[in-house]
Amino acid sequence: MSxxxxxxxxxxxxxxxxxxxxxxxxxxxxxxxxxxQTDRHVRYAAFVGCMVQTPAGWVPRSELRVVQ
Incomplete structure (x- = not known):
């Protein structure tokens, strides 16, 4: 290779x-x-993105409306 x-x-x-x-x-x-901003417990997962803690467990932020 050059x-x-x-x-x-x-x-x-x-x-x-x-x-x-x-x-x-x-x-x-x-x-x-x-x-x-939302006063929620959040964490960042490398390949998932932003995770939000709900009573059902940790849910990706993009799927939060489905869980609520």
Whole structure:
């Protein structure tokens, strides 16, 4: 492989990792802010998203209307 291709692949990998970490931090912050606004207990699950505690257990925020 040429050195330009290696540099390009490494740069793409680093940009991807930085984007994934940044998006995760933003999503965690938004989930925490939702809990603050609604005065509910929330937590962030990596592949599910924002989880809200209900009497039935932890439910994804997107499915909260179905449970209520």
């Amino acid at each position: 050195s330009y291709l290696k540099r390009g692949l490494m740069t793409a990998a680093v940009v991807t990792v930085v984007y994934v970490i940044g998006a995760s931090l933003v999503n965690r912050g938004l989930c925490s802010y939702y809990g603050f």
